[in-house]
Amino acid sequence: MKECRVVKLCGKKHLVFDGENFFPAFPAGRFELDSEGFKNRLAVGDFVKVRFVKGKDPLIVEVLERKNKLSRKMTFTNKEHIIASNIDEVAIVVAPNPVLKRNLVDRFLVACNSANLPLFIILNKTDLLPEEEIEKFIMPYSEIGLKIFLTSVLKREGFEELSCYLKDRWTLLVGHSGVGKSSIANFLCPYANFKIGEVDETTLKGKHITTSSTAVKLPQGGFIIDTAGLREFALFNVSQREIQSAFKKINELSLNCKYSNCTHRNEKDCAVLQEMAEGKIEAEEYNSYLALLKEANDITK
Numbered sequence: 001m002k003e004c005r006v007v008k009l010c011g012k013k014h015l016v017f018d019g020e021n022f023f024p025a026f027p028a029g030r031f032e033l034d035s036e037g038f039k040n041r042l043a044v045g046d047f048v049k050v051r052f053v054k055g056k057d058p059l060i061v062e063v064l065e066r067k068n069k070l071s072r073k074m075t076f077t078n079k080e081h082i083i084a085s086n087i088d089e090v091a092i093v094v095a096p097n098p099v100l101k102r103n104l105v106d107r108f109l110v111a112c113n114s115a116n117l118p119l120f121i122i123l124n125k126t127d128l129l130p131e132e133e134i135e136k137f138i139m140p141y142s143e144i145g146l147k148i149f150l151t152s153v154l155k156r157e158g159f160e161e162l163s164c165y166l167k168d169r170w171t172l173l174v175g176h177s178g179v180g181k182s183s184i185a186n187f188l189c190p191y192a193n194f195k196i197g198e199v200d201e202t203t204l205k206g207k208h209i210t211t212s213s214t215a216v217k218l219p220q221g222g223f224i225i226d227t228a229g230l231r232e233f234a235l236f237n238v239s240q241r242e243i244q245s246a247f248k249k250i251n252e253l254s255l256n257c258k259y260s261n262c263t264h265r266n267e268k269d270c271a272v273l274q275e276m277a278e279g280k281i282e283a284e285e286y287n288s289y290l291a292l293l294k295e296a297n298d299i300t301k
């Protein structure tokens with residue numbers, strides 16, 4: 001029996017890494033996909049026990065307890081989809097093409113906050129964005145202490161610092177389709193050879209080229225996990241409190257609200273609403289907070 005790590009889920013024949021080599025291993029019957037309550041019993045990043053039997057394929061017989069996991073709620077079935085486990089950090093990739101919006105970043109801020117996972121931002125395709133726009137987008141995040149890397153795969157810029165940062169860690173790359181996750185992964189590990197897709201110029205949408213998560217080994221040590229572009233990322237099991245604490249600026253202001261359980265929607269003497277009225281909080285940030293809060297309330301009802 002050997003302890004290995006799942007690096008790719010492919011049908012029934014998964015790819016695992018034993019610290020030196022990559023090889024296929026089959027899950028024992030009880031790990032069949034789509035088990036009750038879960039989309040997947042096994043996730044990329046899982047530490048597993050693999051049994052070797054002469055003349056037969058290696059068999060995954062046990063999943064070791066996960067140190068952490070990032071999950072989302074599946075549409076329609078409401079099942080838990082574990083995107084990856086036992087990771088050191090999550091990198092949300094954003095780009096001006098297809099479109100630069102903060103909503104998904106805020107979702108990941110909440111999800112990572114509640115999963116106890118550090119998050120940082122990679123703003124890619126800086127070649128397409130004027131400097132003032134870059135500043136405007138990153139300011140609210142740098143203000144709350146989030147690490148931000150600016151990259152351009154096209155111009156091969158911004159990767160030195162990022163490469164050093166990723167060394168010896170397992171980092172999960174997430175983000176909308178078309179922002180350049182696979183392009184970044186290919187740049188950082190040329191032998192990864194992930195397929196890249198054009199962004200549709202008329203619909204301004206990515207083409208969902210990557211369809212499953214794959215961890216690739218970085219030349220400097222560590223792994224990055226490329227994932228499928230998300231159409232949506234529904235929060236899984238996140239409370240109202242966790243949403244509030246993820247929005248640091250709003251959370252700090254709430255100390256001055258009249259009610260300690262203020263939700264900053266329509267309460268009297270709400271410090272957040274007051275700052276909003278004075279234009280001290282960006283409407284986009286507040287709206288993003290409201291949208292997530294509504295979602296959490298729908299969940300808990």
Ligand SMILES: Nc1nc2c(ncn2[C@@H]2O[C@H](COP(=O)(O)OP(=O)(O)OP(=O)(O)O)[C@@H](O)[C@H]2O)c(=O)[nH]1
Pocket residue numbers: 124125126127128151152153154155176177178179180181182183184195196197198199206207208209210211227228229230
């Ligand atoms: N201008 C510019 N284009 C880029 C950059 N990085 C990636 N692209 C382009 O963006 C498009 C999408 O890149 P992908 O790497 O396939 O994006 P992805 O995030 O992996 O997309 P999915 O797999 O669909 O989730 C491709 O046409 C890339 O060539 C960049 O820094 N600048």
Ligand SMILES: [Mg+2]
Pocket residue numbers: 181182183195196209210226227228229
């Ligand atoms: Mg991709």
Ligand SMILES: [Zn+2]
Pocket residue numbers: 254257258262263264265267269270271272273
């Ligand atoms: Zn309030």
